[in-house]
Amino acid sequence: MNSISESVSTREFRADLAAVMGRATFGHERIAVTRNGKVAGVVIGLDDLELLEQLEDAADLAAYRSAKASDDGQRVSLDDLRGEA
Template sequence: MDTLSGEITTRELRSQLSDVLGRAMYAGERIGVTRNGKLAAVVVSVEDLEALEAFEMAQDVAAYRDAKSADDGARVPLEDLRAELAS
């Protein structure tokens, strides 16, 4: 990931948790946590998480608006849907 400030193993994280949290909280760093050599998690600030959630919500709203504008009003009865899924 190009947006990571650095990486740390889970073993190192245990002994450096306070430092890692401080780097995320105050410096805005994104620290990757690796396990068995593979990226397992990322420590990010609350601000980054809130920004990600706002972005996801905006995408959901846009998708809803697109779906609503494309709705032609046609509906399928539940019985027909069940029959189609059963076959």
């Protein structure tokens, strides 16, 4: 798996936005944007975003299937949950 290839400060990011975006988009780089020396965000290309979304969808589906398999069929009313009944 690729890791973060470089870090740029928010000031450098603003000054070189087009270059950073080009590197992420066409160079498939992951570039950290730092604020006060700490990573505040990461610029990634669309391919990485789509892969991340696929991984999240797969994790959500696995969690759903696990919950469905362990469902005992008992339900609690909203009133009972709130303690109003």
